[in-house]
Amino acid sequence: MSITASPVTGSTTREAIAASARAMFAERGYTATSVRAIAAAAGVDPALVIRHFVSKEQLFVAVMGWTENPGPELDGPLETLGRTLVAHVLDPARDAERRAYATMVQASDNDAVRASLRDAARVHFIDRLTARLPGADVAVRAELIAAQLGGLMQGWPTIAETLADDADRARVVDLYGASIQALVDAG
Amino acid sequence: MSITASPVTGSTTREAIAASARAMFAERGYTATSVRAIAAAAGVDPALVIRHFVSKEQLFVAVMGWTENPGPELDGPLETLGRTLVAHVLDPARDAERRAYATMVQASDNDAVRASLRDAARVHFIDRLTARLPGADVAVRAELIAAQLGGLMQGWPTIAETLADDADRARVVDLYGASIQALVDAG
DNA sequence: GACGCTTGTCAACAGCGTTGACACGCGTGG
């Protein structure tokens, strides 16, 4: 009997490397995480990391890239879409995803990372939202909504500092949600 | 006779270093710009760069940090503030500043850079906007508006790609301006 | 004239991402 039914492709060590990489990138960011540190955490030679994934940057996009499930929040009723999206993004359970996004934006210093980030945003969010929006200029409006949500994810740690309690968080959902809703309804 | 009447503090070489650094950081980003390259462009020893500014990261914040003038756009009439802010941010003449902001956000991988960015945003924008907003929750609303503008600056290069002409750009100013205006009026 | 301070030079450090040459184990074709 085989201990691990290996997935489509992938040795155990490859997954070990991916796991340490994911953890360290998320915690310390791209530049502060060294290939050697990832290798050490996975109990592996640094060269092996490069052999499996081709470069540090490709390892990063492979490991941080948009794992997200279909994202049902895009399918809610149009009249409350703004609010729904903001609530989704600020959901405390989604802390890790927000941090991953911020990490990717920061690493978008790097061309390959930036391209991957943009593609993922398009495929998983902007294109689908474009299809749902009513009225005119749907592509532009979808892009603008994405920019607003990006700004919120990026700025959230700072914003959260100025909030006193959960009521304030709810207030943010109302305010920002209404603002985005203006773009949903603008067609 | 002295060729250069030196400002408050600063040798000529220090300014030469700052100038090359500013240019190279703006063009290639933080990580892709090496201290040695800055030194070479300024015709100077790499060690001298570190001697003048204490580290690469301090050189970066010294040189990229918010040079902006008072910013009269914050003093316009409240009823059209959203539109004014967006038009200001998207002004083609402000291309360099937008890129500088994006570069700083990307470099905010680095703790010192992130702190400097946040402080600058507070002092130059958020605090002043807070003072101008009417109604309730002014601090939070100012922070949210800052997040929206940040998202716009960050996403603009991508958004611009999907625009056909200047009329589309004007449409963006209308749409995004109205969305921000919703936050201005939400008090 | 000796002191100290700034300004600049040079070689070296440890760490980085990445590469090339080499060793092992294992399934397959001659």
Place this chain on the structure above:
DNA sequence: CCACGCGTGTCAACGCTGTTGACAAGCGTC
């Protein structure tokens, strides 16, 4: 059965990075 090739892993080294310490030169001050 054995040789081959291939995936996996190891090791030392490359050129680059930011930063440091020891040292020299110029210059105003006591």
